[in-house]
Amino acid sequence: xxxxxxLASHSSVPAADLDDLAQEAFLRFLRYSDEVLVEHxxxxxxxxxxxxxxxxxxRARNSRPHDDVWLNDLQIEAAEEPENAVARSLVxxxxxxxxxxxxxxxxxxxxxxxxxxxxxxxxxxxxxxxRRMVKRDLALAYSxxxxxxxxxxx
Amino acid sequence: MARPRDPxxxxxxxxxxxxxVRVKDDHLGxxxxxxxxxxxxxxxxxxxEMLRMHQLARWLRNxxxxxx
Numbered sequence: 587x588x589x590x591x592x593l594a595s596h597s598s599v600p601a602a603d604l605d606d607l608a609q610e611a612f613l614r615f616l617r618y619s620d621e622v623l624v625e626h627x628x629x630x631x632x633x634x635x636x637x638x639x640x641x642x643x644x645r646a647r648n649s650r651p652h653d654d655v656w657l658n659d660l661q662i663e664a665a666e667e668p669e670n671a672v673a674r675s676l677v678x679x680x681x682x683x684x685x686x687x688x689x690x691x692x693x694x695x696x697x698x699x700x701x702x703x704x705x706x707x708x709x710x711x712x713x714x715x716x717r718r719m720v721k722r723d724l725a726l727a728y729s730x731x732x733x734x735x736x737x738x739x740x
Numbered sequence: 741m742a743r744p745r746d747p748x749x750x751x752x753x754x755x756x757x758x759x760x761v762r763v764k765d766d767h768l769g770x771x772x773x774x775x776x777x778x779x780x781x782x783x784x785x786x787x788x789e790m791l792r793m794h795q796l797a798r799w800l801r802n803x804x805x806x807x808x
Contacts, residue, residue: 604795608788616781623777624770628763628790631780635791681803700800705765721761728757732789732796733744 607642611635684734692727695720755779756789760797 611634615623623630685693698704698712706720713720744750759776762768768776780786 604791605784605788608791609784611791612780612784612787615787620774620777620781624773627773627777627780631787631790632794635787675804677799678802678804681799682805685800685803696800697805699761700797701805706761707765721758724761725754725757728760728793728796729750729753731800732753732757732792733750735796735799 607635607638610638614638681735684731687734688727688730691715692723692730695723696727696731699724749785752783752785753789753792756786756793759790760793 611631614634614637615631618630685696688696694713695706695709695715698709699706704712706724707717709715710717710720715723744753759779762772763776766772780790
């Protein structure tokens, strides 16, 4: 199976669909007052997005049974698809290759953040960098990877 | 590397990435959380970028790292 198709169906929400879902989640998010949202902004956003995904999945199940696989990905920690190990390892390889292309310091900082679960403050302490530099490196690394990996034409 | 089509998109994803890091690592005070709510409410693109950041973080964690 071509990697693009595998990614589209398993590991990513197709760009247009994610935009639609975000649009609907955004409209619902707007209905809550700042006073309510301010306690746990992110929790609200993700709960709302998960609700929208669930509703759409429910709807899709009734109409287009095989077309809704991507919605599963919006479960906060969806179970990994058990099948197609070869395609999955290609995707993993693709993700790792994108990380390898980052400038050295961004890569180092990112891996400490993702794999060792260190905070940017801890990373700064470990590498002898300022907090500001590390936070900046992380923001640049994540946003570069976002464009590298979320483009449709993989 | 792939690049967004316009500088504005790049800026929004950098902002999303920075919020992602701050929310994950800092204990945000009430005023910062208010800023974050304001940022999220500014445009559906902001909300979409934040969802993408979490999707990306999951890909990264699951990428089956053996060595670095």
